[in-house]
Each structure stands twice: as structure tokens, then as C-alpha cells.
Amino acid sequence: MPVKDWLPAAVRAAAIDRKLKSGEALFRLGDKTAGLCEVIAGRVRLARVDRSGREIVLHVAGPGDTIAEASLFSPAYHCDAIASTDAVVRVYPKPAVLAAFEKDRKAAQAFTATLARQVMNLRTRIEQRNIRSARERVRHFLALNAGADGRTVELGGTLKDLAAELGLTHEALYRTLAALERSGAIKRGRGKITLSLPRKV
Amino acid sequence: MPVKDWLPAAVRAAAIDRKLKSGEALFRLGDKTAGLCEVIAGRVRLARVDRSGREIVLHVAGPGDTIAEASLFSPAYHCDAIASTDAVVRVYPKPAVLAAFEKDRKAAQAFTATLARQVMNLRTRIEQRNIRSARERVRHFLALNAGADGRTVELGGTLKDLAAELGLTHEALYRTLAALERSGAIKRGRGKITLSLPRKV
């Protein structure tokens, strides 16, 4: 649900927009939490860095998506937020948001529902990450992200970004996509992938 | 936070206890949602079955843990809940819980905070699942689940269950544990694992 549909106008008025260059961090793990963030333009990824220095992408947010919801109840961020493209992020200050939840039951409820949805999405992502086969992992992603027609997937960024989001090396992703295309399972076009067969369960 | 600390007495009074045999399902994916569930005794796992028929464990809940929080806002369950041991589960009917949230702001807030925590936990689990090395995955698990002394991990069930929870084959887990023990990194005892060195960051 879009933020504007449930966040009181008073809170929206207190928002601060922030522009980010591609690669710039909105916040880092351990930073003090500032508030609820909404991506206005561009794409922002949530990630952690494992001990071997590799970045693990936890989530990719696009326009209309909110991030750092959970951090409203935490003093510090528990992951990094980094712009994958040039981006604009609107920050709703934490005190204002929490105060609104105190007064506006509808807002609090909508927010809770948002969190609930997020929990489900994260579970789905865990499911994805559990698949070891690159082909199946890609298929899982395509099936979940197919557009309205159930056959076309719009890619937000580069294939390299997608590889990181899927938890694969970019080489593995390239090879897998090439194999899927050779076998006729998909077709690739500029920034999009089309499934050759209607998705079926 | 324990359920009893925030769920109004009126809702708790409406709860229904359900006994489950090991292996029995509390609910299945697609079932109509009944309400918020609290594990009273035993262990219940949330899982999905992938297309190859393998079960993917999304979460394991023990006494005091709640499950199906997200399903309060959804008409149907989005995964299976299956007892890993004989278990007792208390079900708080959905309408009663939602009604309580309408009236009791504290309850609603506590629930939202619970969801927020869950989101963070799930992110941590994604991080875990992204680790391909069995040794590192096991170490990650041990570090996160060490008891109060920071060195001892109590195993809720069998090693086979643990393997499923970690997303490893049981053979890989056995070998990894054996190797860790040979190298002196851990010691194994009945249903528990002790880290030889104090956990350090």
C-alpha cells in the first residue's frame, strides 16, 4: 500500500527528501535510526557485508517502496542501504511517525499490515536462497516477478545487479540465462526477459 | 516479548489449545487462517515444499514463540506448519485478536514491534542461507544460537532436523560437525554443542 494512503498528512509534511548518487549510502549498519524511508526515484538496496567481504543483498526497493520499517523500533540500523542508481529518498522522521501511530489507529494498522506482508516476502526470499541450482533459482525469480501478463519480467538494473540480488555470481547468471534462452525457455530483450511458456503451476 | 505480556486477557481467554503428534500439521499452505498461534510445548516448524518435493524449513518455533503473525492480515496461510515433536499449540482466534488491536493500542504496538523484530530475524536468516560453505553456515548458526555463556548451543531436536533448518543435507552437516570437532573448534555432547573458544567478533 502506498505510503500516501495511510501516513497522516502531518507526518508527510515533516518529510525530508534526500538525493543519492549511485553507490552512495543512505545509512550504514550501526547508524542511529532516523526514520521511515520511502524511495521516490531510483533503486536502493539493503545489504550486509559478510566476513569474507562479500556483499549480501537482502532487498531491493524501487519507487513507492518503503525501507527501514523495522528500524522504527530499533535504535540502530541492522544493515546498509545503498543506492543502486541515482536515487531520491524521502525520510519521515521517526518521532513524527511513532507519534502518528499513537493517535491514528488506521495508520498504525496499515503499517502493521505492511510489516506482515514484508514478513511473507522475506520468507519467499529465504525459499529462493535455499535453492542451490542456478537454473531453478532464476526460474523461481522469474515466476515471482512476472508482470501482469505472467510472462514478462522487467529488469530494474543490470544483470550484474540481478546476480547479486539472486545470490549468484554474475558469470553463473549469464551462463544460466544463455542456457535458458538456447533451450527456448526464455527470450531476452533490452532490460526484460520473456518466458516462452505461460507460467503454470 | 511473551504473548502474555501484551495480549489482553479477554483474547487469551478465547484461546483454544491444540495437541499435535510429531509430524502432524497445524495448518497447510492455502488453508484459511484461523488466528495467532503460540507454541506452548514442543517444536513446530514452518516450511514450504519446493517443486522437487524437498521441504524447505523457513522457521522453527519453540515454547513461547508465536507463529502465523503475518497471517492475521491474510486470508490463507502461505506455508505449512508442522510439529517437529509432539507439541501443544495455543490458537488465539483471529477476530478476537484483531478486535483487541482496535481497542488496545498497547497490544497493537507490541504486536507491531514483534513483527519488526521478526523482519530483522528473517533478514539474518537470509544472510545465513546465502553462505554456501557448510562450515561457515554452521559457525554462523552456532554464533547466533549460543546460550547465555556464549559457548553452548542447546539442540532442540535431532541433527537431521538441524540440517534441514540450516538448508544442508544431513550428510554434509555430520561431516562438518565431525571436522569441526576434529579440529578442536567444538565439542559435542548429548543434544548440545560447545564452542571451544569464547565467541569473538
Added chain:
DNA sequence: CGGCGTTTTGAGAGAGCTCAACATCGGTGG
């Protein structure tokens, strides 16, 4: 045109998975 990042393709190695055999532990029933 030159530089830089993405996209591709190649070859080799490591690691977990699969299949298989066997040991161990509890519980059951004769």
C-alpha cells in the same frame, strides 16, 4: 577514439549433493 563497466565465454578446482553401506540407539514384542 579511448576508457570503463557490463556482458560473455573458457578452463580448472573445490565443495556439497547423491547414492550406498553400515553403525547406533530406542522402542516393541515375543
Added chain:
DNA sequence: CCACCGATGTTGAGCTCTCTCAAAACGCCG
């Protein structure tokens, strides 16, 4: 009390698959 049986725990060998390191083609932008 002991034999049996199923599930868990354990180890072995081979295979497949992805990762890693390398190199080259391609596209975009100054």
C-alpha cells in the same frame, strides 16, 4: 531378556555444479 525394526547418526566414493580466475567482445559516454 533378547531379537527385531525403524529412525538417526556416520562414513565412503563419485559426480555435478557453482565459484574462481582469466581473457576477450560489447556498449556507453566523455
